[in-house]
Amino acid sequence: MAVVVSIANQKGGVGKTTLTLNLGHALANRGKRVLLIDVDPQFNLTFGLVSLDVLKYENSNVGTLLTKESEVTETIIEVKENLHLIPSHLNLSQKEIEIINSYNRERRLEKALKPILPDYDYVLIDNPPSMGIFLVNSLTTSDYVLIPLELSYFGVIGMQLMFNLMRMIKEETNEQLSLLGIVPNKFTRQTKVPKTRLKELKETYPNAPLLTTIPQSVALEKAQSQGLSIFEFDGDGRAAKAFLKLANEVINLVERR
Template sequence: MTDVTPQPSDTPDAPHPSSGARVLAVANQKGGVGKTTTVASLGAALAQRGRHVLLVDLDPQASLTFSLGIDPEELDVSVREVLLGEKEASDAIVVTDEAVHLLPSTIELAEAEETLATRTGREQRLRVALEPVAGDYDWIIIDCPPSLGVLTAAALTAASDLLIPLQCETLAHRGVGQLLDTVHDVRTFTNPTLRILGVLPTAYDGRTKHARAVLEAITSSYGLAVVEPAIPRTVRFAEAPAYGQSILRTAASHRGAQAYRDVADTLLAS
């Protein structure tokens, strides 16, 4: 079985060795698990805690960019140009309404991924691109694409920590195993210090036996911790992107918003 034992941190909020920020990759190659919602909501929650936060949209679908009120079609510079070495990260970063900075994405990133596959140092390009701005932030959170290609490998190479959002359903078991195989390769070849924080249950209903059983099976099979609290199922998460804001702004008192605040506090204490 793949070794997925989390690696301990010497101090709280330990920075990535090559930056001044703690870099968190949020990844799961299965789509529709609340990955983008988690990135946007944690970013807003950490900003509310007084942290300087940069979110990186590494998904060609640009869902995070759209969710934070930025029209991808109106962007002249995005993460695509940064990864290809045509622009600096500082040239592409925009400020959102919730005091969170964003390195946005566009659909052109899909074509760039194919180009990157033939480039030297492709897994290191995001890490290198973020180094000049990392000192400006306490946290950098990367929204990975729902795949295990070059972009996800680059995100895991740049990251100090990995969080796996997970809907507790049958197919989740297979997806986690595939992701951990990729983590094993990244640790072996490009980022030996990558730490797995654990799985974050999303759209979770603890009243159902199936959800509890899947979560227990995954944690016992792979030795992964469960990041708490679980994120409840609610339509408020689907509504928030229409306003270009996170649930922490559109439904600040909702239990889903509070759950992400609590997860942010958990991360700050880890």
């Protein structure tokens, strides 16, 4: 049965999509069966994986899945061996009103995914940077939350928003939801600020697991612009090694519990 992990942070620009894409590839490279789900109306994950083919999926995407216009098996795209995708689409924003007004709206994704969870080891969900029905569905469905964090002042302060939301979800729709860890992202040693913020983060949230730090990397930006994972673009580089280490860490944490 799949372990479902939401990659989430209500602050934008922290690298959620980059983390989802490359962690998915890293887990698949380790032989794990991985399903990626893009519930962000900006569809960056989908575009990064299938490019302009995103236009083909008007009638079979996460939005049509949530409105019950398509079955889950109809929405799954094979990216490569061990790595599949349920895409987002340009029309996802239009579906939001219909989903909000539907019965049992916060459990639409959970119910839709149930038939295929035995087919995967990991399901990773890329979320929008806002607290709306898509993020609520994602967290209600998930076993764990993985929070990418840019080590800026506002990034660290914004952590409390995520913890407040997780507390609400645990009280209302998913009491089993747990924090898998925080992933410091876009880390650079060129200034003292990230190192200072990392120290503050540890002091403010001593019980929050801090996972592998992902370095700031031009290679990551170039890889994503070309529709490639970091392993395909620069498999021996620092960023690729960091994502492989993160994948091993996630596997160890999940399978130990």
